[in-house]
Each structure stands twice: as C-alpha cells, then as structure tokens.
Amino acid sequence: MLVKSKIKYIQSLGQKKFRDETGVFIAEGPKIVKELLNAGPALVQEVYALPEWITENQHLLKHTLTEEITGAELQKISQLKTPNKVLALAGQFTHEQMEVKGRLTLALCGIQDPGNLGTIIRIADWFGITQVVCSEDSADLYNPKVIQSTMGSIARVRVYYSNLADLIGDPAGVPVYATVLDGQDVSKIEKPGQGILLIGNESKGIPPELLQRASVRITIPKKGGAESLNAAVAAGIILSHLT
Amino acid sequence: MLVKSKIKYIQSLGQKKFRDETGVFIAEGPKIVKELLNAGPALVQEVYALPEWITENQHLLKHTLTEEITGAELQKISQLKTPNKVLALAGQFTHEQMEVKGRLTLALCGIQDPGNLGTIIRIADWFGITQVVCSEDSADLYNPKVIQSTMGSIARVRVYYSNLADLIGDPAGVPVYATVLDGQDVSKIEKPGQGILLIGNESKGIPPELLQRASVRITIPKKGGAESLNAAVAAGIILSHLT
Numbered sequence: 344m345l346v347k348s349k350i351k352y353i354q355s356l357g358q359k360k361f362r363d364e365t366g367v368f369i370a371e372g373p374k375i376v377k378e379l380l381n382a383g384p385a386l387v388q389e390v391y392a393l394p395e396w397i398t399e400n401q402h403l404l405k406h407t408l409t410e411e412i413t414g415a416e417l418q419k420i421s422q423l424k425t426p427n428k429v430l431a432l433a434g435q436f437t438h439e440q441m442e443v444k445g446r447l448t449l450a451l452c453g454i455q456d457p458g459n460l461g462t463i464i465r466i467a468d469w470f471g472i473t474q475v476v477c478s479e480d481s482a483d484l485y486n487p488k489v490i491q492s493t494m495g496s497i498a499r500v501r502v503y504y505s506n507l508a509d510l511i512g513d514p515a516g517v518p519v520y521a522t523v524l525d526g527q528d529v530s531k532i533e534k535p536g537q538g539i540l541l542i543g544n545e546s547k548g549i550p551p552e553l554l555q556r557a558s559v560r561i562t563i564p565k566k567g568g569a570e571s572l573n574a575a576v577a578a579g580i581i582l583s584h585l586t
Numbered sequence: 587m588l589v590k591s592k593i594k595y596i597q598s599l600g601q602k603k604f605r606d607e608t609g610v611f612i613a614e615g616p617k618i619v620k621e622l623l624n625a626g627p628a629l630v631q632e633v634y635a636l637p638e639w640i641t642e643n644q645h646l647l648k649h650t651l652t653e654e655i656t657g658a659e660l661q662k663i664s665q666l667k668t669p670n671k672v673l674a675l676a677g678q679f680t681h682e683q684m685e686v687k688g689r690l691t692l693a694l695c696g697i698q699d700p701g702n703l704g705t706i707i708r709i710a711d712w713f714g715i716t717q718v719v720c721s722e723d724s725a726d727l728y729n730p731k732v733i734q735s736t737m738g739s740i741a742r743v744r745v746y747y748s749n750l751a752d753l754i755g756d757p758a759g760v761p762v763y764a765t766v767l768d769g770q771d772v773s774k775i776e777k778p779g780q781g782i783l784l785i786g787n788e789s790k791g792i793p794p795e796l797l798q799r800a801s802v803r804i805t806i807p808k809k810g811g812a813e814s815l816n817a818a819v820a821a822g823i824i825l826s827h828l829t
Contacts (some may be wrong), residue, residue: 352739353748371642386615409732450808462816462819465814465815465816466812466815466819467710467810468810468811468812469806469808469809469810469812469815470808470809470810471809471810472810473810484803493812494812494813495813496810496811497810499810499811499812529826530826530827563712563826565712565713566712566713566829567710567711567712567713567714567715567716567739568711568739568742569708569709569711569712569737569738569739569742570737570738571712572708572709572712572822573705573708573709573818575816575818576705576709576818576819576822577822579815579819579820579822579823580822580823580826583773583806583823583827584773584826584827586809
C-alpha cells in the first residue's frame with residue numbers, strides 16, 4: 344500500500360521546482376517505462392504498477408524496486424487523465440559533454456509546447472539524431488507531457504539546455520543551418536555530415552542574433568496558403584531531407 | 587447583450603450532434619475568423635467579438651451580422667481555455683463533388699486525434715493540396731479543436747468523408763500511395779502528377795483492405811530507434827517529397 348507521504352512526493356514531481364530539487368522525473372505507461380528499463384536499470388529508481396503488469400514484466404524488474412499498487416492508487420499518483428498500468432520514478436539524465444563535431448545536432452529555439460518538444464525528440468530519434476540542444480527558455484524536458492510525447496525516445500536521445508548563441512558562436516564550429524521562410528529549397532541542399540540545425544519557435548521563428556550566425560538558410564517550399572508549419576512537422580521534414 | 591438562449595445555442599455547438607443538426611460550427615480567434623471572412627462572407631453567419639476587435643476589423647464585417655460582447659460573455663460561449671477576442675458561427679462547407687483525377691488527394695485512415703487532423707489539413711494547405719478525404723471513423727472536421735489547429739487552412743482545403751475502400755477501389759482510378767514501414771524510400775519516388783496518398787492511423791496504420799489496393803508502398807526510412815512517427819509529421823514528410 345502506498346503511504347501518504349509517498350503519494351505526496353510523487354504528486355510533487357509534477358512541478359519543475361521539485362523535479363529540479365530531487366533530480367527525479369515521472370514516466371508513465373508500459374511503453375515508456377519499458378524503454379527506460381531497457382536503457383539501463385540504474386536510471387529507473389522505483390516502479391509502481393498494477394499486479395498484472397508486474398507479472399508480465401518480471402524479467403525487466405529483477406534489479407528494480409517495484410511496488411504493486413491498485414488502480415485507485417495509480418489514479419492518485421498519475422499525471423495522466425487515463426493512467427496506464429505503470430508509473431516509474433527515474434533519475435534525470437547526466438550526459439557526457441556535448442560534442443557538435445562529426446554529427447548532426449538539432450538546436451531548438453524556445454519550443455514552449457511540451458507536446459511539440461517531446462514529438463521533436465521522437466522525430467530526432469527516428470532519423471538517428473542522438474543530440475538535441477534546447478535554448479534555455481524552452482519547455483522542461485522532464486515535464487510529464489514532454490516525457491509522454493517522446494514515446495520512449497527520451498531513453499535514446501541526449502537532450503541539453505544551453506545558450507544557443509554561445510554554442511553556434513564558436514569559431515571552430517560546424518556549419519549552422521537555419522530554417523527560414525526565404526532560404527534555399529531544403530530538397531536541393533547537400534546532406535551535411537555534421538552541423539547544427541536550428542528550428543525556430545513557431546510564432547517568433549529563430550531569434551535574429553542566432554540567424555545572423557547561420558551559414559546556410561533553408562526553406563521548406565510553400566505551394567499553398569498556410570502561413571506556417573508546426574515546429575515538429577518542420578523539424579521532421581528538414582531531417583528527412585538532410586539525413 | 588447576449589441572451590441566455592443564444593449562449594445555450596452556441597455552447598451546444600461544442601457537440602457533434604448539434605453541429606450535425608444545425609449545419610453550423612464555431613471558429614475562434616482573430617486568425618481563423620479573418621480567414622473565414624476572407625474566404626467568402628456568406629460562410630460566416632454571425633460574429634461575436636470584443637469592441638476593440640470590431641473597431642479594428644470594420645472593413646471585414648460590412649456584410650456580417652456582428653454582436654459586440656464583453657470578455658465575460660466571450661468566456662461563456664468560448665470552447666477555449668483562453669478565449670481570444672472573437673468567436674464566429676459559420677455554416678458547414680458544401681463542396682463540389684470530389685474529383686481525384688489530375689491532382690493529389692490526401693486520404694486519412696481513422697485519424698482520431700482532433701489536433702492531428704487539424705494539423706494535417708494545415709500541412710496539406712502548405713503543400714498546395716486542396717483535397718483531403720477522411721475515412722468515416724475519423725475525427726469530426728467541425729470539432730472546435732480541429733478547426734483551431736487548422737490555423738485557418740480549413741478555409742482553403744476541401745475535406746470530405748467517405749468510404750476509402752470504395753474510393754480507391756474504382757478501377758478507372760489514379761495511383762494509390764500507401765505509407766508503410768517496409769516500402770520504397772519516399773525520397774526516391776518520382777513526384778506523381780495525380781494520385782491518392784493514404785496516411786494510416788498512428789497505432790493501427792492502414793487497414794489491410796486498403797493496403798492491398800495500393801499501387802505503390804512508400805516508407806520514410808528510419809535510421810534510429812523510434813518505433814513510429816506522429817501521423818501529421820509523416821504526412822508532412824511524404825508531401826514534402828511528393829509535391
């Protein structure tokens with residue numbers, strides 16, 4: 344049975360302040376919890392699950408503190424409207440230092456919507472991009488909505504937060520591609536072996552101080568009437584052409 | 587001042603049953619309302635807006651019944667968490683009969699999420715696709731969340747609901763492209779002048795009875811670990827290569 348203090352602790356992790364203090368985040372649902380357990384058991388600190396889920400997944404849980412709970416208890420600790428069998432507490436990632444040479448890095452300028460951020464991480468994972476860097480005003484990676492919408496890709500993509508102007512201002516750096524409305528057709532650009540791909544905030548685009556440091560401006564040619572594309576959709580299209 | 591019966595009527599349009607009965611839908615926010623007014627004033631039946639929005643947009647409202655309301659009244663009739671200056675009631679579209687020859691048509695198999703459906707309509711609009719057909723089990727086009735996420739593209743893209751098996755089963759028809767996990771690389775397919783592009787439901791993909799009638803199976807090559815792409819992202823990538 345879940346004690347009150349534990350319920351309160353897990354609920355508090357819905358807030359960034361407590362996630363930052365504890366270094367812990369919530370992951371929910373069979374898919375994401377399994378991906379995290381497979382990524383390395385050390386990452387997952389505790390699993391709270393319905394009895395049938397525990398029975399089915401014994402092989403994954405050998406080294407993980409696991410507590411059997413009821414549906415009513417899961418409802419209490421879940422951040423989802425419809426809780427889904429299992430909730431895990433995991434330690435926030437500590438990645439080796441970011442290295443931009445020799446690979447493609449996706450750099451996100453102020454993506455505010457948690458669902459968009461998670462979807463972009465999932466897209467990066469699909470295209471084999473293992474490094475994403477967010478400007479400091481982006482949504483929090485450990486927001487439960489971000490974690491959910493990565494659909495498990497959070498376990499495979501390293502996500503950093505950094506001052507993007509400092510990152511792309513490095514004179515020994517790699518080419519920087521900026522997605523704008525009046526650049527070169529992305530389908531005609533040679534696939535780069537390394538570089539930083541800047542994706543702008545949907546309403547404000549890429550900030551001028553970053554745009555002026557871009558080496559190549561690229562565009563997804565528009566043939567109809569829509570004014571813009573969703574940031575995640577744009578990221579998907581860019582990566583499908585450049586990887 | 588808004589009378590009670592009017593408030594009740596507008597609120598009822600949040601439900602499909604009442605939208606179907608009346609043939610009316612709700613559009614909210616300056617961007618979408620302006621797009622609808624520009625698309626043809628006959629479409630918009632009534633506009634409810636804050637005084638400042640009416641003053642700024644007099645030129646658009648000459649032939650449209652307009653009622654000035656307060657913020658509190660807007661709150662009552664709005665479907666949004668944060669109402670945005672203006673709400674319009676518009677008549678549902680009546681389009682000429684669908685014609686699949688000589689153009690590209692996007693065909694959606696059971697897209698359930700209203701945000702996804704709206705985003706796909708917006709993507710179609712960006713790529714100049716003016717015809718989208720949804721299977722009968724798809725989300726309702728006039729769901730306020732669909733309307734919002736089209737960002738105004740609803741005014742430019744004709745959306746139909748149809749039995750997709752009947753549509754693509756027509757022997758005198760056009761090529762049918764199906765997006766699957768093991769088809770030809772979409773970046774290597776010749777751009778078709780006409781055809782139907784099938785986009786599957788995210789969890790179930792394209793139903794077998796449709797898949798067996800497809801002439802070309804295409805794939806967005808996967809280079810990393812993610813199991814799937816969001817349906818709207820997949821649609822964007824496919825259209826960026828095939829238009």
